[in-house]
Amino acid sequence: MRRSGSDQDRPPQGPSQGPARAAVTAPWASADTQAPAHVVLAFDDNRLASQLFGHYGRNLALVERKLGVKADSRGNHVTLEGEREACEQARAVLEHLYEALKKGRDISQGDVDGAIREAVSQGSLFDFDPASQRQSFDEIHLRRRPVRARTAAQDAYIRALKRHTLVFGTGPAGTGKTWIAVAYAVHLLERRMVDRLILSRPAVEAGERLGFLPGDMKDKVDPYLRPIYDALYDLMDRAFVERALQSGEIEIAPLAFMRGRTLSNAAVILDEAQNATSMQMKMFLTRLGENSHMIITGDPSQTDLPGGQVSGLAEAVRLLDGVEGVGVCHFKAEDVVRHELVQRIVSAYERLDAQKIEAAAARLGKPGS
Numbered sequence: 001m002r003r004s005g006s007d008q009d010r011p012p013q014g015p016s017q018g019p020a021r022a023a024v025t026a027p028w029a030s031a032d033t034q035a036p037a038h039v040v041l042a043f044d045d046n047r048l049a050s051q052l053f054g055h056y057g058r059n060l061a062l063v064e065r066k067l068g069v070k071a072d073s074r075g076n077h078v079t080l081e082g083e084r085e086a087c088e089q090a091r092a093v094l095e096h097l098y099e100a101l102k103k104g105r106d107i108s109q110g111d112v113d114g115a116i117r118e119a120v121s122q123g124s125l126f127d128f129d130p131a132s133q134r135q136s137f138d139e140i141h142l143r144r145r146p147v148r149a150r151t152a153a154q155d156a157y158i159r160a161l162k163r164h165t166l167v168f169g170t171g172p173a174g175t176g177k178t179w180i181a182v183a184y185a186v187h188l189l190e191r192r193m194v195d196r197l198i199l200s201r202p203a204v205e206a207g208e209r210l211g212f213l214p215g216d217m218k219d220k221v222d223p224y225l226r227p228i229y230d231a232l233y234d235l236m237d238r239a240f241v242e243r244a245l246q247s248g249e250i251e252i253a254p255l256a257f258m259r260g261r262t263l264s265n266a267a268v269i270l271d272e273a274q275n276a277t278s279m280q281m282k283m284f285l286t287r288l289g290e291n292s293h294m295i296i297t298g299d300p301s302q303t304d305l306p307g308g309q310v311s312g313l314a315e316a317v318r319l320l321d322g323v324e325g326v327g328v329c330h331f332k333a334e335d336v337v338r339h340e341l342v343q344r345i346v347s348a349y350e351r352l353d354a355q356k357i358e359a360a361a362a363r364l365g366k367p368g369s
Contacts, residue, residue, distance in 0.1 A: 036081070036082070036083065036084070037080075037081070037082065037083065037084040037087040037088075038079070038080070038081055038087075039079070039080040039081075039087045039088075039090070039091050040077060040078075040079050040080075041077065041078050041079075041080070041091060041094060041095070042076060042077050043076045043077075043078075043098055044076070045076070045102070046075065046076045048098060048101045048102060049073075049075075049076040049078075049098075051101055051106075051107070052094060052097055052098050052101060052107070053073050053078070054109075054112075057073060058109065059097075059107075059109065059112045060073060060078065062109060062112050062113065062116070063090050063093055063094070063112065063116065066113070066116045067082070067086045067089055067090050067093075067116060067119075067120075068082055068083070068086050069081060069082030069083075069086045069087055069090045070082055071090065078094065089116075089119040089120060090119075092115075092119045093112070093115045093116050093119050096115050096118075096119075097111065097112065097115055105145065110150065110337055111150075113150065113337065114137075114148065114149070114150025114151070114337065115150075117150060117151050117152070118136065118137050118149075118150070121151075121152045137149035137150070137151075137152075137154070137155040137158075138155050138158040138159055138162075139158070140158060140180070140183045140184055140187045141187065142183060142186055142187055142190060142235055142236075143190055143236075144235060144236060144237065145235075147179075147180065147183040147235070149180075150176070150337050151175075151176075151334075151335045151337065152335075153171075153175065153329065153330075153331045153332070153335040154175070154176050154180060154335065154337075156329055157169055157176075157177070157180055157329040157331075158180060158184070160327035160328075160329050161180070161181075161184045161293075161295065161327070162184075163327065164325055164326060164327035165288070165292075165293055165294065165325045165326075166285075166288065166293075166294045166295075166296070166320075166325060166326045166327070167181075167294075167295050167296070167326070167327040167328075167329065168296050168297075168313075168316070168317050168320070168326070168327070168328045168329065169181060169295065169296070169297040169298075169329050169331065170297070170298060170299065170300055170313065170317060170328070170329070170330055170331065171299060171330055171331025171332060171335065172299055172301065172331065172332070172333055172335075172336060172346040172350075173299055173302070173336075173342070173346070174336040174337060174342045174346070175331035175332075175335045175336055175337065176331075176335075176337055177297040177298075177331060178227060178228070178231060178269075178271050178297050179231055181269050181271070181295040181297055182199070182228065182231040182232060182235060182269065183231075183235055184267070184293075184295065185197050185199075185267035185269055185293070185295065186232070186235050186236055188267045188293060189249070189250075189267060194265050194266050194267045194291065194292070194293065195249070195265040195266065196248065196249050196250065196251060196265070196266045196267075197244075197249070197250045197251065197266065197267050197268075197269075198251045198253070198263055198266050198267070198268045198269070199225070199228045199232075199250070199251070199252045199253075199268075199269045199271070200252070200253055200254065200255050200257075200258060200268070200269065200270050200271070200284075201224055201225055201228070201254065201255065201270070201271045201272045201275075202224075202254065202255045202256075202272060202273070202275040202276050202280065203224045203254040203255070203256065224254065225252050225254075227271070228252060228269070228271060229252070232250065255270065255276060255280055255284060256280075258283065258284055258287055259283055261287055262287060262289045263287045263288060263289050263292050263294075264289030264290045264291060264292055265289070265290065265291045265292060266289070266292045266293075267292070267293045267295075268287070268288070268292060268293065268294045268295070269294075269295045269296075269297070270284055270294075270295070270296045270297070270298075271297050271298070272297075272298055273296045273297060273298035273312065273313040273316075274298035274299055274300050274301075274302060274303040274304075274305075274311050274313045274314070275298070275303060275304050275305055275311075276298075276311070276312040276313060277305065277309055277310070277311075277312050278310050278311075278312045278315050279312070280312055281312025281313065281315065281316050282312070282316075284296075285316065296313065296316070298311075298313045300313055300314045301349070301350075301353065333346040333347040333350055334347075
């Protein structure tokens, strides 16, 4: 990738940041990050540049909307205009994604959004402090492809998985809790750090009565475990997954089947744990055996347990937060990495829940209530 511009438009050159530099026109003597800037980037490969910009420029449009810059493309060039810090963040995003394309990776709008979140979390590149800020989000290396954190919460989640034996990931749908948990379990299996994967969910219907399901036990529980299958097939070769399921190297089972077992040399995931009762959660946690890793994910706000039953997930997080060897990661609405509308929907429901709590507190505090 080339960055064009006259020498007088360039900032003073410090230590090398790589083979390419951008042409930036801005009042460099000023420390004002809101000063206007003009950045021109030229990418060497026209085909990769077209993929970078996206179909009808949708990736550039996302960068414009999220960072508040103006991005105009012409051929393999893109011109960025806006506040200095925003332009530097946009430059970092485009350069990072272009390097990923050069390595043969495909990029989606989710990758673009993740790169934008990463650039924003790092702050201005002009005052980057290696001692206090991390150069990039963490990632999990798999044979098929790397799985990289897209938000600061996902970054903390991956680091917790690497440090702790037992990790809880709680928060709204669409934040990548299950996806990253399965990716890390696959990582452990591929490197033979464990001998098997055990993936489980409570077989609880989501507010509906489905009635009798035909087939054997596998046929009956498969609908509840479909999201885990989807993650496995996306992260591993389908033929390997099928062989591993047949051999027992990968086991998918409902939570009720875990009683009485000791899960040694295994990566164990309990998904949708908000639907586990207090007794089920205690049973599951005490299955942990030698050289095993356990990951428990769920959204406490979406429990499908009958009214009055306490969610085992919320109770376990409250009891075990701070215990040595246990990591707890909380995701919020702003960490949603699905469609932007999902993030707004989750935020709306969170506001409704907050209003209900405030109303309940007001009723309890009213004399004679």
